[in-house]
Amino acid sequence: MASPEIEALTQALARLPGLGPRSARRAVLHLLKKREAALGPLRAALEAVDERLETCATCGNVDTANPCAICADPRRDQRSLCVVEEVADLWALERSRLFPGRFHVLGGRLSALEGIRPEDLAIDALVTRIEAGGIDEVVLAMNATLEGQTTAHYLADRIERFPVRVTQLAHGLPVGGELDYLDEGTLAQALRARRPV
Amino acid sequence: MASPEIEALTQALARLPGLGPRSARRAVLHLLKKREAALGPLRAALEAVDERLETCATCGNVDTANPCAICADPRRDQRSLCVVEEVADLWALERSRLFPGRFHVLGGRLSALEGIRPEDLAIDALVTRIEAGGIDEVVLAMNATLEGQTTAHYLADRIERFPVRVTQLAHGLPVGGELDYLDEGTLAQALRARRPV
Ligand SMILES: [Zn+2]
Numbered sequence A, B: 001m002a003s004p005e006i007e008a009l010t011q012a013l014a015r016l017p018g019l020g021p022r023s024a025r026r027a028v029l030h031l032l033k034k035r036e037a038a039l040g041p042l043r044a045a046l047e048a049v050d051e052r053l054e055t056c057a058t059c060g061n062v063d064t065a066n067p068c069a070i071c072a073d074p075r076r077d078q079r080s081l082c083v084v085e086e087v088a089d090l091w092a093l094e095r096s097r098l099f100p101g102r103f104h105v106l107g108g109r110l111s112a113l114e115g116i117r118p119e120d121l122a123i124d125a126l127v128t129r130i131e132a133g134g135i136d137e138v139v140l141a142m143n144a145t146l147e148g149q150t151t152a153h154y155l156a157d158r159i160e161r162f163p164v165r166v167t168q169l170a171h172g173l174p175v176g177g178e179l180d181y182l183d184e185g186t187l188a189q190a191l192r193a194r195r196p197v
C-alpha cells in the first residue's frame, strides 16, 4: 500500500473533474517520477494561486487584485455589463477579446434539479450594480442550456424595471452548448448578433 | 484572459497524464470555486508528498522513510525479491497483499523506441542486491507488453549466473496488459502460477 501522503494526494486529485481514481494514481506516479519537472511546478503553481488570488468583490472574477484588472481598467466600457454563469465563461469571452465592457459572474445557474435558487447566485449583487446606474446595456451570456436560459429569463424579469437594454447572446450557439467549449468564431458571431430579450 | 497564476496552474495540470488543456482548465475552475474543500487539501497533499516522501535507496519505492517501510519490515521474506517496472506496480502488488517478500523498482522498462537502455534503469543495483546474497527467488513482475517481456529476458540473462530461482508472473495476463490496471484476482492467479523463466 502506498503511504498516507500518497493516498491523500491521490484522493485530492481524484476529486478533480475529469480525473478518476485510476488516472489520479497515474498522475501521482508521474509527479513522483518527475519531482523537479512536474511536482515542483505544480506545487508552486497551486501555492501561487492559493496565496495570491482572490475573488473580485465587484464582479466575481478571480484575480491577484480586488477589484480585478478588468473592473479597474478605465479603458473598459463601463456602460456595458456582461453577465456570465462562471469565471470560466468570463475567461472564454476575454480570450476572444470581443467584449469591451465589464463582467458579472453569477457563480452558477438556477437549477431546480440541483436546488440552486436565486439567493444562491450573485443576483442581488447584479441588481445592486444596475441600480447604482451608469450601465446602458446588460448582456446575458448564459449557456445555451435549459438551465442557462431559465436563468436568463429570470434575470431579464428582475432587470426589467431598470432603464437598461437587456440583450442575450444570439442563438447560433449549438443546442446544449456551453460557452467555455465554443470556438472563437462561433462566440464572435453569437456576440455580434446579440438581440434584446 | 486569466491571470498568470491561473495560466501556470492550468499548464502544470495539463501536463499530467490523463488531463488535457481543456480538462485542466475545468479542474482549475473547480479548484477556484472550492478553495477550502478542494484547493486547500490538494495543496496540502502536494506539500506533504513533496516534503515528506523520498525514494528508498534500497528498492526504489517511495515512502516517508529511507529505507522504506517494506525494506525495513523484518516480517517480510528477505529471500524473495519481486522486480517491477514502476512504483505503481509495487503498489498494485501491495494492494493485493499477495507477495510476502521485498521489491526492486527498475524505474521503467527497456525500450529501443524510446532509447531506454539498461544503464537508464536500476539494473546494476538489482544485480548488486542479488550478488550480496541471501536471496533465493527473484520474481520478474514485468508488464505483459513486448517491452516488459524484453526487459524480463534481459534481466534473466543478467541474473543467470547467480544461485537464485528466477520466475516470472504467469501469462494469464491479458496481452498488452499493464500490472497497474489488473484486478486483484487476475494478479493473484498470475502470481500463484509463476514459473521459471
Ligand atoms: Zn472585477
Ligand SMILES: [Zn+2]
Binding pocket: B056, B057, B058, B059, B060, B061, B067, B068, B069, B070, B071, B072
Ligand atoms: Zn525499500
